[in-house]
Amino acid sequence: MTKTIRVAVPGPFPEPLDYLVPLRMPLPPRGSRVRVPLGRRELVGVVTAAPTTSNLPSDRLRTIITVLDDEPLLDEEMTSLIEWAAHYYHHPPGDAYLAALPVRLRQGQPAEPAIESAWAITAEGREINPHALERRAPRQAALLEALQAEGSLSTARLAGFDGDARGALQRLVERGLASLTQAPDYGLILGRGEESNLTLNEEQVEAARAIQPGPGHEVVLIDGVTGSGKTEVYLDAIARALTQGLQTLIIVPEIGLTPQLVRRFQQRLSGRIAVLHSGLGDGERLNAWLAARAGEADVIIGTRSAAFVPLPRPGLIVIDEEHDASLKQQEGFRYSARDLAVLRAHRLDIPVVLGSATPSLESLENVRRGRYTCCRLRQRAGEARPPVIQLLDMRGQPTQDGLSRPLVEQIQRHLQANGQVLLFLNRRGFAPTLICHECGWLAECDRCDARYTYHRGRRRLQCHHCDRDRPVPHHCPSCGSVDLRPLGLGTERIETALQAAFPDTPPARIDRDSTRRRGSFERQMEAARRGETRLLLGTQMLAKGHHLPAVTLVAIIDADQGLFGADFRAPERLAQLVVQVAGRAGRAERAGEVAIQTHHPEHPLLQMLVHGGYPAFAEAALAEREAAGLPPARAMALLRAEATSREAPQAFLKSALAEAPHDPRVERLGPYPAPMERRAGRYRAQVMLQSDLRAPLQNLLTQWLPALGSLPEARRVRWSIDVDPAETL
DNA sequence: AGCACGCCGACT
DNA sequence: GTCGGCGTGCTC
Numbered sequence: 001m002t003k004t005i006r007v008a009v010p011g012p013f014p015e016p017l018d019y020l021v022p023l024r025m026p027l028p029p030r031g032s033r034v035r036v037p038l039g040r041r042e043l044v045g046v047v048t049a050a051p052t053t054s055n056l057p058s059d060r061l062r063t064i065i066t067v068l069d070d071e072p073l074l075d076e077e078m079t080s081l082i083e084w085a086a087h088y089y090h091h092p093p094g095d096a097y098l099a100a101l102p103v104r105l106r107q108g109q110p111a112e113p114a115i116e117s118a119w120a121i122t123a124e125g126r127e128i129n130p131h132a133l134e135r136r137a138p139r140q141a142a143l144l145e146a147l148q149a150e151g152s153l154s155t156a157r158l159a160g161f162d163g164d165a166r167g168a169l170q171r172l173v174e175r176g177l178a179s180l181t182q183a184p185d186y187g188l189i190l191g192r193g194e195e196s197n198l199t200l201n202e203e204q205v206e207a208a209r210a211i212q213p214g215p216g217h218e219v220v221l222i223d224g225v226t227g228s229g230k231t232e233v234y235l236d237a238i239a240r241a242l243t244q245g246l247q248t249l250i251i252v253p254e255i256g257l258t259p260q261l262v263r264r265f266q267q268r269l270s271g272r273i274a275v276l277h278s279g280l281g282d283g284e285r286l287n288a289w290l291a292a293r294a295g296e297a298d299v300i301i302g303t304r305s306a307a308f309v310p311l312p313r314p315g316l317i318v319i320d321e322e323h324d325a326s327l328k329q330q331e332g333f334r335y336s337a338r339d340l341a342v343l344r345a346h347r348l349d350i351p352v353v354l355g356s357a358t359p360s361l362e363s364l365e366n367v368r369r370g371r372y373t374c375c376r377l378r379q380r381a382g383e384a385r386p387p388v389i390q391l392l393d394m395r396g397q398p399t400q401d402g403l404s405r406p407l408v409e410q411i412q413r414h415l416q417a418n419g420q421v422l423l424f425l426n427r428r429g430f431a432p433t434l435i436c437h438e439c440g441w442l443a444e445c446d447r448c449d450a451r452y453t454y455h456r457g458r459r460r461l462q463c464h465h466c467d468r469d470r471p472v473p474h475h476c477p478s479c480g481s482v483d484l485r486p487l488g489l490g491t492e493r494i495e496t497a498l499q500a501a502f503p504d505t506p507p508a509r510i511d512r513d514s515t516r517r518r519g520s521f522e523r524q525m526e527a528a529r530r531g532e533t534r535l536l537l538g539t540q541m542l543a544k545g546h547h548l549p550a551v552t553l554v555a556i557i558d559a560d561q562g563l564f565g566a567d568f569r570a571p572e573r574l575a576q577l578v579v580q581v582a583g584r585a586g587r588a589e590r591a592g593e594v595a596i597q598t599h600h601p602e603h604p605l606l607q608m609l610v611h612g613g614y615p616a617f618a619e620a621a622l623a624e625r626e627a628a629g630l631p632p633a634r635a636m637a638l639l640r641a642e643a644t645s646r647e648a649p650q651a652f653l654k655s656a657l658a659e660a661p662h663d664p665r666v667e668r669l670g671p672y673p674a675p676m677e678r679r680a681g682r683y684r685a686q687v688m689l690q691s692d693l694r695a696p697l698q699n700l701l702t703q704w705l706p707a708l709g710s711l712p713e714a715r716r717v718r719w720s721i722d723v724d725p726a727e728t729l
Numbered sequence: 730a731g732c733a734c735g736c737c738g739a740c741t
Numbered sequence: 742g743t744c745g746g747c748g749t750g751c752t753c
Binding site: 016019054055 | 749
């Protein structure tokens with residue numbers, strides 16, 4: 001009798017599909033991969049169950065092609081985590097399963113690490129004096145000497161020897177002096193476990209004490225101002241996990257996973273470290289993942305997708321910069337790495353640490369409700385004093401390409417005092433658009449409800465919302481005038497203005513355009529760290545986690561764009577940005593200054609930040625969300641739709657809403673057009689669902705969504721659901 | 730999602 | 742007469 005198994009295959013299937021396993025094959029257990037036929041394709045899927053019966057008659061079931069893993073690739077903890085996430089985020093389980101695996105495993109390649117060949121010294125080889133060989137076989141002698149010193153030589157190491165090293169080694173093998181060995185190469189980094197030269201201060205000791213790796217679940221929020229040494233607290237806790245023989249998973253935002261951070265972990269921790277980031281090749285990713293699964297890696301540092309790394313001996317999970325929006329996947333399987341990590345820690349019964357200088361309102365709300373323990377770190381290292389924030393009122397001020405007089409003078413002062421200045425503007429290019437001075441024509445993208453950004457260096461107009469890129473017109477397409485002028489501010493323009501204002505201090509511009517080349521971002525930051533660059537200017541990239549100890553002045557060129565954003569989280573983002581950027585200043589003995597240029601100095605958000613800092617802002621923002629009935633006070637989900645016609649998304653959402661089960665506890669808003677209705681040639685609209693409690697909203701979605709696919713209007717749109725959206729755009 | 734089938738328009 | 746456009750439907 002043949003057996004039936006349930007297989008999660010990639011595709012829009014709400015449930016795994018059933019297949020037969022022929023008698024000659026071993027029955028693959030839950031969590032192992034199989035290759036299966038689907039239509040006329042062959043796919044890799046993950047076994048989720050071995051049911052006794054199928055919903056379909058067995059003559060309609062097809063037979064699996066091969067069993068790819070005899071042992072489960074994913075243990076029960078992983079399979080149930082993935083299934084929970086697929087259910088919670090209303091994403092097809094097959095896609096969720098495959099998204100959780102490294103590409104190579106998704107493609108059906110064996111779950112085996114790279115094998116490294118190496119030549120090892122034999123007992124006999126140790127006894128021989130290499131010089132005895134020297135005359136007739138100098139190459140063998142050199143290699144034997146190296147083998148005696150190093151124990152073994154990897155293939156890569158052979159490059160350091162002259163001539164035919166392989167041949168000479170072969171000779172040594174024949175003489176029984178060396179042997180060819182094969183060992184898995186997980187590509188792990190070996191920690192050096194060096195002692196710290198600084199001791200934890202009182203606050204840090206208390207925070208570290210709140211984190212007890214190993215059995216016992218607790219969520220610890222480390223609310224620590226920049227420079228307060230959050231990382232030292234992590235390192236202390238990770239070191240204790242290591243001594244207990246337990247693994248630590250550290251999740252950091254994409255931009256925060258720098259070589260600098262990895263070096264620091266390597267220097268201070270004593271275990272074997274696996275790093276998982278986007279720059280890795282498929283093979284390296286697979287190795288790191290397998291190292292974690294095999295328990296070979298003691299510490300795993302990774303970005304969002306590392307939330308799905310298997311941990312056979314888990315002891316601790318750390319989420320750094322827990323407020324960062326990049327921890328939420330923005331398309332496809334829209335999971336939050338932070339929320340999943342907290343869930344995992346709960347299920348594994350281990351502690352999880354959330355760290356941030358500007359915690360998310362979600363986490364602060366959890367602290368308020370007593371779900372999370374909060375440790376505050378207010379003391380900055382080296383007695384550095386908190387920066388002084390001041391608002392520069394731009395109203396009626398003459399400006400030179402966005403720089404007001406007072407700001408120019410302030411920069412001057414800092415440069416003369418041998419300080420370092422960092423200017424921040426969250427818009428790259430020269431100007432956000434080009435305008436005709438004669439008729440007012442604006443360079444607008446024809447595929448988006450947005451303007452072209454003028455890039456003067458490249459002499460192009462570029463749309464930052466789609467891939468459009470075109471030459472700058474010589475004259476106005478509307479009236480023919482040649483008087484086309486840049487309108488608004490971008491980093492290129494500020495760079496020009498700085499060059500003019502400070503001819504003796506060349507500015508370094510750091511944005512996506514200037515750091516396109518591989519490694520150039522790191523190089524520029526390194527130059528800044530050494531103090532070679534005194535004047536830095538850049539976007540978001542500049543704000544995150546890079547230590548620039550000599551910065552004395554930080555300027556935010558334009559705070560106004562963040563004050564009036566369409567997204568309800570825009571103020572939160574601005575506040576976080578201001579605080580993070582401000583944290584770059586005054587880390588050494590000098591107190592830093594922060595200058596914020598704005599046309600709305602009286603704005604309550606800015607006032608709050610200047611006078612009460614982030615805690616005051618967060619408290620006010622939480623109260624506001626409560627009053628407005630927005631997250632984290634209430635649960636939210638977004639049904640989005642997009643199509644090439646303006647009507648189709650609206651029509652789909654309308655009939656979708658008509659199908660929605662009625663529940664007075666779930667509020668519905670819309671359909672309404674997305675804040676930027678047209679993007680990359682597609683019109684977008686959405687429906688917002690909100691509820692005081694998660695459960696009714698979840699239940700409604702569970703009942704509602706399966707029916708949406710069969711709506712006639714659904715075929716004219718691309719639609720998706722976003723649970724706990726990070727952005728409502 | 731991917732891939733077939735099928736039914737209408739312009740072309741070697 | 743065919744090549745190919747993308748609407749429609751299915752995959753255990």
